[in-house]
Amino acid sequence: MEEDRILELRRLLHRYNNLYYVQNAPVVSDFEFDSLMRELQDLESRHPDMFDASSPTQRVGSDLNRSFSQSEHQYPMLSLDNTYNAQEVREFFERVAGLLNEPFEICCELKYDGLSISLIYEDGVLTKAVTRGDGVKGDIVTDNVRTIRCIPLRLDPAGGWPRKFEIRGEVLMPWTSFEKLNAEREELEEPLFANPRNAASGTLKLQNPKEVSRRQLDSYLYYLLGEQLPADGHYENMMEAQKWGFKVSDHMKKCSTFQEVLDYINYWDTERKNLPVATDGIVLKVNSLRQQRNLGFKAKSPRWAIAYKFQAERALTRLDSVSFQVGRTGAVTPVANLEPVQLSGTVVRRATLHNADIIKGLDLHIGDMVYVEKGGEIIPKITEVDMESRGILLGDAVQFAAVCPECGARLVRYPGEAAHYCPNTGSCPPQLKGRIEHFVSRKAMNIDGLGPEIINQFFQAGMIRDIADLYSLSARDIARQEGLGEKSAVSILRSIENSLQVPFERVLFAVGIRFVGETVAKILAKAFKSMDALKKATVEELTQVNEIGDRIAQSIVSFFADEKNCTLVQRLSDIGLKMEIEDSATDGGSDRLAGKTVVISGVFNHHSRDEYKQLIEKHGGKNTGSISAKTSFILAGQNMGPSKLEKARELGVPLMSENEFLELIDEKPTITDEPLLLF
Ligand code: IVH
Numbered sequence: 171m172e173e174d175r176i177l178e179l180r181r182l183l184h185r186y187n188n189l190y191y192v193q194n195a196p197v198v199s200d201f202e203f204d205s206l207m208r209e210l211q212d213l214e215s216r217h218p219d220m221f222d223a224s225s226p227t228q229r230v231g232s233d234l235n236r237s238f239s240q241s242e243h244q245y246p247m248l249s250l251d252n253t254y255n256a257q258e259v260r261e262f263f264e265r266v267a268g269l270l271n272e273p274f275e276i277c278c279e280l281k282y283d284g285l286s287i288s289l290i291y292e293d294g295v296l297t298k299a300v301t302r303g304d305g306v307k308g309d310i311v312t313d314n315v316r317t318i319r320c321i322p323l324r325l326d327p328a329g330g331w332p333r334k335f336e337i338r339g340e341v342l343m344p345w346t347s348f349e350k351l352n353a354e355r356e357e358l359e360e361p362l363f364a365n366p367r368n369a370a371s372g373t374l375k376l377q378n379p380k381e382v383s384r385r386q387l388d389s390y391l392y393y394l395l396g397e398q399l400p401a402d403g404h405y406e407n408m409m410e411a412q413k414w415g416f417k418v419s420d421h422m423k424k425c426s427t428f429q430e431v432l433d434y435i436n437y438w439d440t441e442r443k444n445l446p447v448a449t450d451g452i453v454l455k456v457n458s459l460r461q462q463r464n465l466g467f468k469a470k471s472p473r474w475a476i477a478y479k480f481q482a483e484r485a486l487t488r489l490d491s492v493s494f495q496v497g498r499t500g501a502v503t504p505v506a507n508l509e510p511v512q513l514s515g516t517v518v519r520r521a522t523l524h525n526a527d528i529i530k531g532l533d534l535h536i537g538d539m540v541y542v543e544k545g546g547e548i549i550p551k552i553t554e555v556d557m558e559s560r561g562i563l564l565g566d567a568v569q570f571a572a573v574c575p576e577c578g579a580r581l582v583r584y585p586g587e588a589a590h591y592c593p594n595t596g597s598c599p600p601q602l603k604g605r606i607e608h609f610v611s612r613k614a615m616n617i618d619g620l621g622p623e624i625i626n627q628f629f630q631a632g633m634i635r636d637i638a639d640l641y642s643l644s645a646r647d648i649a650r651q652e653g654l655g656e657k658s659a660v661s662i663l664r665s666i667e668n669s670l671q672v673p674f675e676r677v678l679f680a681v682g683i684r685f686v687g688e689t690v691a692k693i694l695a696k697a698f699k700s701m702d703a704l705k706k707a708t709v710e711e712l713t714q715v716n717e718i719g720d721r722i723a724q725s726i727v728s729f730f731a732d733e734k735n736c737t738l739v740q741r742l743s744d745i746g747l748k749m750e751i752e753d754s755a756t757d758g759g760s761d762r763l764a765g766k767t768v769v770i771s772g773v774f775n776h777h778s779r780d781e782y783k784q785l786i787e788k789h790g791g792k793n794t795g796s797i798s799a800k801t802s803f804i805l806a807g808q809n810m811g812p813s814k815l816e817k818a819r820e821l822g823v824p825l826m827s828e829n830e831f832l833e834l835i836d837e838k839p840t841i842t843d844e845p846l847l848l849f
Contacts, residue, residue: 172213176220179210183226185531196364197531199482199543199553204252238309238375243288244336245395247302248470250453250477256432259454262476263428266456266465269473274461277405278434279422280442281451281477282390284342284370287315289391292334294325295799295821301374305470314374315341316799317383322415323799329414332398337411339391342447343370347386357608358687361524361589364551366448380717380765388447391416403457424457435478442480451479484543485518486556487511489536492523494571498604499684500592502571502581504529506540506552514544521550525588526570537565576600596734602636603629605682609637613688614680615669619662627651637681638741640666674700674748681739684725693717694726696761696790700750701739705730716764762835763791767800771814772807774828782831789835797823805831 183206186198196203211227214220253259266274288308290298299315301308315321318341325331343351343366351369352362363369373385391411393404400410405424412418421438425431435452442449456462456474465473488509495503504523511518521542523529532555534540539556573580574592576599581590592598606625610617617640628634633647643666648659672680675695679688686694697715698704704726712723729735743749768786770779770793777785782805786793797804797817804810804818806825818825826834 172217173220176210176213176217179206179213180222180225182206183210197528197553199484199541201254201479201481202554204254204479238311240303240307241298241300241310242307243300243303243305247286247288247305247308247338248467248472249305250475251471252451252477252479254479254481256435259431259435259476259478260428262454263431266474269465270456270461272461273426275403275405275424275426275457276431277403277422277424277455277457278431279392279453279455280390280419280438280445280449281453281479282340282342282392283365283367283448283450284340284389285367285374286338287311287341287374287389288336288338289315289321290334290336291325291331294327294329294331296321296323309375311374313379314376314382317379318387318389320417321389325414330400330410331414332396332400335394335396335399337391337416338393338395339389339417341370341374342366342388342390343373343385344388344446345448346446347388351385354687357613358685360685362549364524378717378719383765389417390419390447392419392453399459402459404455404459404462405457407459439480449480451477453477482543483514484541484553485511485513486539486541487518489534489538489540489552489568491536492529492534492568494575496574496576496592496598496600498601498608498682500595500598500601502574502590502592504568504570506534508540508542511542513542513550518542518544518550521552523552523568526583526590527588529568529570534568535560535565536568574598599629606634606637606640608682609680610640611680614676615672616665616676617662617669618665619658620665624651624654627653636738638738638745641742641745670746670748672748674751677701677742677747677749678704681735681742683729685722686726690718690722693761693764695751696759701743702749705736705739716761759788759790760835761790763789766791766802767794768792769794769797769801769804769814769823770807771804772810774807776828776832785835785837797821799823 183203186196186203186206198206207227210225214225214227253262263276266276286302288300288302289296290300296312296316298310299312299321300310303309316323345366348363348366348369355362363372369385370387373382373387376382392408394407394411399407401407403424405422408418408422423430423434425434431454438449438452454476456465462472462474467473489506490509491507493505493507495505497503504525506521506523508519508521523532523534532540532552534552534555539559540552541554541556542550543553544550570590571581574594577592577594577597579592579594579598582593583590592601595601603622603625606620606629607622609615610620610625620640625634628643628648628651631647631651633643634640643663645656645659645663648654648662649656654662673695675692676688678695678701679686679691693715694704697718698707707726709720709723709727712718712726713720739749763786766786768791770782770786774782783793786805791802794801797814799821801818801821801823803824803826804814805828807828810825817823
């Protein structure tokens with residue numbers, strides 16, 4: 171019955187939508203999703219009596235975020251119809267030819283796989299950056315977008331750009347930044363981003379532009395809108411925009427025949443693998459804006475453009491079993507063990523299943539034939555079960571482990587978290603070994619000669635159970651171990667001895683407090699100066715420090731609330747590890763101005779301008795001479811020049827009085843009668 175199928179499709183698509191948009195964990199390929207959506211659109215058009223305003227066909231996915239203010243798009247941000255084969259592209263070509271009835275050109279370009287952004291420029295200045303949101307209104311993410319180096323904040327006055335225009339494009343995370351970010355997250359046992367698109371989207375929604383900047387996003391622009399555009403051709407306009415300073419792809423090409431379009435598609439299907447950013451298809455646009463206007467729009471997409479989606483490489487194989495891996499923090503990851511299968515040049519034996527929701531969403535049973543995909547992801551994943559090949563003899567439904575596979579403790583799931591955890595931090599072997607592996611790692615204590623196998627060997631032999639035990643290892647015990655002789659023992663002990671010189675910030679990173687990675691450890695060490703001070707810090711005090719959010723603060727407080735951790739830290743301190751920063755670093759500095767660019771202007775009561783320059787740097791800030799959109803604030807003394815005042819007002823740069831500044835860096839002003847200059 172078609173009516174039943176409509177209901178079933180709506181249910182399925184709602185679930186897939188949620189997994190994709192809310193949980194950032196898609197379980198079906200775009201291809202599968204699109205074909206289900208098309209089937210539903212088709213059925214709904216034949217059953218108008220079954221109209222439902224909440225059907226998945228009635229909306230385009232929303233990425234609205236409550237913590238940002240929203241702005242309505244002057245021109246709605248539509249999506250593109252997808253095609254998956256040459257025949258569908260030919261149909262588009264012929265449809266356009268039939269509707270226009272005159273010669274036309276198609277501009278072929280890469281379909282970048284990130285998230286779309288709309289940039290508004292007025293008088294050559296970037297005034298607003300808005301996400302697509304629900305297509306009608308999106309989140310204002312200007313501060314974050316300003317950190318994207320290739321996006322011009324102000325255009326060259328000689329450029330010849332229109333007074334007001336909008337330019338749209340894609341925000342992307344290049345593969346190299348993506349891999350770096352995931353490596354950091356892996357170290358912290360934070361959930362990895364499945365692909366650069368999710369990473370870019372997660373990054374642009376951060377409330378911390380400094381972190382956004384660190385993650386090095388990129389952007390390509392592909393659509394110019396406004397009243398007085400330079401030319402009638404889309405291609406020509408984009409080339410103009412490139413001259414104005416925008417990053418426009420060099421791979422756009424105007425084609426006049428269907429064959430040329432096909433050649434472009436075929437060329438980029440392989441060549442795209444050499445690009446620094448992810449692409450998932452080709453976009454074909456009728457080049458002339460006049461012809462675009464003639465063709466017009468459908469409800470959610472233009473008639474003058476179409477996307478051709480590359481087929482993600484996937485393979486069909488059997489699910490043999492599911493195992494559960496326990497990491498250093500106790501997070502339990504389900505892993506699918508597969509019958510080995512060739513996929514994009516490598517043999518795939520295992521695929522990640524992320525978490526219990528994903529397993530449930532896939533309706534996975536042992537023995538199922540499953541599709542594995544690499545697509546944009548590094549770790550292969552199961553995208554779909556081949557229901558057709560399911561026989562009557564259905565294997566057992568895959569259940570998430572109830573107890574830890576390593577120590578038998580009952581697993582827990584914290585509210586709001588997708589992962590399951592083994593709570594037995596004190597004696598679950600992979601957690602104990604994982605913490606030691608982390609402690610000795612290069613960026614932590616840098617103890618050579620202790621790889622995971624040797625740590626396992628020592629652990630099995632009962633020589634070490636925690637990180638402090640490393641310091642009571644004896645040469646005799648080590649040399650006695652299989653494969654290790656006296657020479658290795660001497661070298662391992664020397665390396666352990668050397669670790670006593672490792673500075674406090676790395677010791678802090680090495681002890682393995684959850685969410686305290688290398689960078690956070692540095693910030694904390696600088697702000698609190700010693701382990702003792704950090705131990706005493708409250709959540710409020712911790713979150714006062716720039717870049718330390720609630721999650722990190724809570725984690726630190728609960729670490730020190732555990733008596734066992736305090737004992738361990740005390741043992742390390744007694745052994746002689748550095749528990750405070752070196753004298754040279756205790757110069758009264760802080761990171762209160764980290765990431766801030768400050769302009770000094772006017773005359774001051776408490777310090778000279780040079781002293782203020784030094785103070786800014788001592789507290790992690792940067793002093794620059796002229797006001798720009800990048801200026802965080804102006805340290806404003808008396809008699810600030812009118813042109814500077816005007817410029818600050820124009821760019822919306824706040825002013826900070828001398829007293830406010832001294833308070834910010836925790837230096838109490840002696841005179842308090844200074845007028846407030848904030849606007
Ligand atoms: S043009 C009205 N060009 O694909 C059409 N979009 O499904 C406006 N995209 O939301 C879009 N590369 O985020 C266009 N070269 C390109 C693109 C591109 C990626 C994304 C964009 C859009 C989605 C459409």
